[in-house]
Amino acid sequence: xxxxxxSLESSLGCGLLGCAGDMILGFxxxxxxxxVLSLAVAVLSPDPALPASAGFSDLxxxxxxxxxxxxxxxxxxxxxxxxxxxxxxFNLIFDSSVTLSGVSVPVQITGLFEIQLNGQTVELRLLDxxxxxxxxxxxLTGFFDDSLSEVNEELDIALNxxxxxxxxxxxxxxxxxxxxxxxxxASEAR
Amino acid sequence: MNRWGCFGLxxxxxxxxxxxxxxxxxxxxxxxxxxxxxxxxxxxADVTLSLSESSLSRFATDMLKTPTRIDLEPGGQxxxxxxxxxxxxxxxxxxxxxxxMQGADVVSQLRWVQLGFLRxxxxxxxxxxxxxxxxPGQTITQQTPAEFxxxxxxxxxxxxxxxxxxxxx
Numbered sequence: 001x002x003x004x005x006x007s008l009e010s011s012l013g014c015g016l017l018g019c020a021g022d023m024i025l026g027f028x029x030x031x032x033x034x035x036v037l038s039l040a041v042a043v044l045s046p047d048p049a050l051p052a053s054a055g056f057s058d059l060x061x062x063x064x065x066x067x068x069x070x071x072x073x074x075x076x077x078x079x080x081x082x083x084x085x086x087x088x089x090f091n092l093i094f095d096s097s098v099t100l101s102g103v104s105v106p107v108q109i110t111g112l113f114e115i116q117l118n119g120q121t122v123e124l125r126l127l128d129x130x131x132x133x134x135x136x137x138x139x140l141t142g143f144f145d146d147s148l149s150e151v152n153e154e155l156d157i158a159l160n161x162x163x164x165x166x167x168x169x170x171x172x173x174x175x176x177x178x179x180x181x182x183x184x185x186a187s188e189a190r
Numbered sequence: 191m192n193r194w195g196c197f198g199l200x201x202x203x204x205x206x207x208x209x210x211x212x213x214x215x216x217x218x219x220x221x222x223x224x225x226x227x228x229x230x231x232x233x234x235a236d237v238t239l240s241l242s243e244s245s246l247s248r249f250a251t252d253m254l255k256t257p258t259r260i261d262l263e264p265g266g267q268x269x270x271x272x273x274x275x276x277x278x279x280x281x282x283x284x285x286x287x288x289x290x291m292q293g294a295d296v297v298s299q300l301r302w303v304q305l306g307f308l309r310x311x312x313x314x315x316x317x318x319x320x321x322x323x324x325x326p327g328q329t330i331t332q333q334t335p336a337e338f339x340x341x342x343x344x345x346x347x348x349x350x351x352x353x354x355x356x357x358x359x
Contacts, residue, residue: 015194019202026206038306042281048259048271050247058245067236067356167252
């Protein structure tokens with residue numbers, strides 16, 4: 001009876017010892033196996049694929065009216081302000097004064113401009129000019145021509161700068177405005 | 191080996207493997223825990239620039255000269271998957287990063303590295319790898335035109351949006 005009891009305790013002891021030992025072995029072996037398998041999976045994995053285009057433009061640029069006002073006020077002499085209108089249009093308003101017979105009379109020159117996509121460039125053009133509310137025929141507004149060419153060149157340069165920074169040519173897909181912001185959307189030429 | 195020995199061996203082996211599994215789960219949870227920097231609400235800015243995930247991936251591929259995929263998640267979370275050198279091997283690794291603002295700087299922070307199915311928290315990695323996690327934030331800061339400063343950023347599952355203020359020439 002005593003021998004049977006001793007044999008059972010010995011077997012149980014062996015079992016518990018095996019259990020503890022193998023738990024450590026299982027943990028260490030599993031850990032090593034995991035590291036080796038992880039490395040193998042990582043080495044054998046194919047190169048990561050670029051994500052598919054989500055169906056909208058790759059780049060969207062939004063410019064606010066406040067910024068444009070500050071920008072033109074530092075760039076232009078006098079009191080100039082921008083009023084963005086929906087449909088890619090904006091008013092450029094220049095407040096000045098003229099002296100008539102020794103009397104200073106306030107004058108407001110307003111140019112209505114449209115900015116639109118022309119192929120792969122952004123083009124700014126003059127739609128209408130008014131002096132103190134009186135609309136001038138477009139033929140009489142040639143004084144804007146030089147400035148327009150200059151602005152159009154600067155817009156081209158700015159787009160080229162963005163393209164250079166991104167390291168890829170851009171395809172312009174949309175240009176628009178609401179009453180406070182302009183936006184431009186472009187996709188990468190792939 | 192007697193009956194109890196076999197039983198002990200089986201139970202021990204299974205328990206050991208279970209512990210490994212639990213360790214893996216714990217490590218993944220620890221690596222995924224949110225970390226600073228957090229994104230602040232976006233201010234109203236002069237200019238907003240939004241770039242798609244595919245555009246960023248192409249940009250990163252060109253910069254690193256190896257196929258690189260960038261996956262964006264809301265809250266400034268970014269996953270960068272690329273092939274890198276590890277001794278004599280070139281495994282594909284996935285880096286989990288956080289992107290946020292710290293004052294006027296864009297900062298990025300490495301959170302974890304995934305190698306195969308092993309996700310290692312950043313705190314267990316060498317300092318040189320942790321420091322390399324700051325590279326995306328530094329690149330964004332360097333690519334920002336001098337006339338502008340970044341005042342905010344936000345990520346969605348498809349794109350990253352930068353808020354820029356004009357500071358003049």
